[in-house]
Amino acid sequence: MKLLKYVANLGYGSRRQVTEMIERRRVRSKAGVVLGIRDMFEHDEVLIDGEPLDPAPGAVVMLNKPPGYVCSTKGSSPLVYDLLPARFRLRSPAMSPVGRLDSDTSGLLLLTDDGELNHRITSPRTHLPKAYTAVLANDLRGDEGAVFESGTLMLESETTPLEPAKLEVLGARLVRVTITEGRYHQVRRMFAAVGNHVAVLKRVAIGGLDLGDLGEGAWRILNSDDLKALFTDFASPHKEP
Numbered sequence: 001m002k003l004l005k006y007v008a009n010l011g012y013g014s015r016r017q018v019t020e021m022i023e024r025r026r027v028r029s030k031a032g033v034v035l036g037i038r039d040m041f042e043h044d045e046v047l048i049d050g051e052p053l054d055p056a057p058g059a060v061v062m063l064n065k066p067p068g069y070v071c072s073t074k075g076s077s078p079l080v081y082d083l084l085p086a087r088f089r090l091r092s093p094a095m096s097p098v099g100r101l102d103s104d105t106s107g108l109l110l111l112t113d114d115g116e117l118n119h120r121i122t123s124p125r126t127h128l129p130k131a132y133t134a135v136l137a138n139d140l141r142g143d144e145g146a147v148f149e150s151g152t153l154m155l156e157s158e159t160t161p162l163e164p165a166k167l168e169v170l171g172a173r174l175v176r177v178t179i180t181e182g183r184y185h186q187v188r189r190m191f192a193a194v195g196n197h198v199a200v201l202k203r204v205a206i207g208g209l210d211l212g213d214l215g216e217g218a219w220r221i222l223n224s225d226d227l228k229a230l231f232t233d234f235a236s237p238h239k240e241p
């Protein structure tokens, strides 16, 4: 791909704007050589105004989403994109959320411009576990773990039961729940189905990847070890039929 298109696709500007950047000699190699529109280049060798390029296509961002931020590119509420560099919203292909979290839900949100990877993580066929901590409005009654694990729980207005989910009780009103699907408001509806209400919900892990010490509102680019952990280092409540 030509340098012009490559840089424009990373969100640095329209083709016209990037042409101007290149003509103004703002795009150089690490060795200081001015790069032209059609020059061959390596991503890691390109500097714009002396700064390395944004992450190459295929990047995966892990964001610790605060409550109140919406997983959308448009709207008047605060958006998850407001927490990321402005260029990330302008990339082509788009840097899209991998699944969604409700506005009220906080925690681990991935975003990527790699459509195939996005599909692999979210596809129900992958059965990738997602773990949440939840603070409940009422004390647990005692049978929730068995109900969630049964593989027979039917949510209101659905036609197929939920896959088995795992419940870990951390306190009378504090739980960790691991699910392998991504149905609409799933965790909140699961607790509604057993007569409770989720007051606070946070996603803490996807597959073998957890938030670590990433602070609320902070983000980082995943490395190859993270991506490996995402698909390998976990126990799943999913059982093959």
Ligand code: URA
Binding pocket: 100, 101, 102, 103, 105, 184, 185, 186, 187, 188, 189, 201
């Ligand atoms: N389940 C929910 O109810 N909400 C989320 O945001 C994610 C899972």
